Amino acid sequence: MKFFIDTANVEDIRKANDMGIICGVTTNPSLIAKEGRDFNEVIKEIASIVDGPISGEVKATTTDAEGMIKEGREIAAIHPNMIVKIPMTTEGLKAVKVLNAEGIKTNVTLVFTSNQALLAARAGATYVSPFLGRLDDISVCGTDLISEIVEIFQVAGIETEIIAASVRHPMHVTDCALAGADIATVPYKVLEQMTKHPLTDQGIEKFQKDYIAVFGE
Numbered sequence: 001m002k003f004f005i006d007t008a009n010v011e012d013i014r015k016a017n018d019m020g021i022i023c024g025v026t027t028n029p030s031l032i033a034k035e036g037r038d039f040n041e042v043i044k045e046i047a048s049i050v051d052g053p054i055s056g057e058v059k060a061t062t063t064d065a066e067g068m069i070k071e072g073r074e075i076a077a078i079h080p081n082m083i084v085k086i087p088m089t090t091e092g093l094k095a096v097k098v099l100n101a102e103g104i105k106t107n108v109t110l111v112f113t114s115n116q117a118l119l120a121a122r123a124g125a126t127y128v129s130p131f132l133g134r135l136d137d138i139s140v141c142g143t144d145l146i147s148e149i150v151e152i153f154q155v156a157g158i159e160t161e162i163i164a165a166s167v168r169h170p171m172h173v174t175d176c177a178l179a180g181a182d183i184a185t186v187p188y189k190v191l192e193q194m195t196k197h198p199l200t201d202q203g204i205e206k207f208q209k210d211y212i213a214v215f216g217e
């Protein structure tokens with residue numbers, strides 16, 4: 001399973017990229033709004049940091065296929081690594097079909113059922129993003145959805161990649177990897193949590209103490 005970072009914060013993106021653990025970025029309208037910066041400006045800066053797929057979503061207020069297609073073309077023109085993120089609606093599927101025919105890659109977002117994932121894949125989506133955390137929030141097992149989509153895509157020989165999204169904690173990451181997700185898009189905080197273990201810290205402390213006791217600082 002590969003990692004994308006789920007943020008529009010360039011400092012966090014830079015830190016994760018420097019660690020060599022991410023190969024792409026996902027953003028959404030809430031994450032862009034949180035930064036309070038111009039969409040194109042942020043995306044260009046992200047593209048200058050990470051050499052991999054960068055998902056930029058159509059405006060949250062654009063709900064018709066025609067509008068999404070127009071914006072999708074504009075997003076794709078920002079940088080060759082751009083992936084157009086489209087919400088999972090009937091209008092969204094129409095936009096995916098047209099953009100795919102033009103060679104523009106898409107990421108269908110807000111996927112909460114395996115049927116939605118299957119439809120998105122058949123419309124020509126490059127990626128589908130099932131949101132596990134938001135399902136867990138309403139007492140539905142998000143990881144089960146990932147497993148289901150993985151199985152369906154395998155059975156049907158579908159090449160659309162599965163991005164496990166709405167990842168809230170390190171156990172989500174392990175569960176997605178076990179379920180067979182192609183990618184997990186993870187907030188910086190969770191990536192950082194994943195690096196930690198108290199025995200690692202204790203081990204470093206003990207190695208330092210033992211070394212200094214004999215060789216000094």
Ligand code: E4P
Pocket residue numbers: 006026027028109129131133134165166167185
């Ligand atoms: C995915 O692409 C979304 O940007 C994201 O994972 C949503 O996460 P949230 O449910 O924590 O907002």
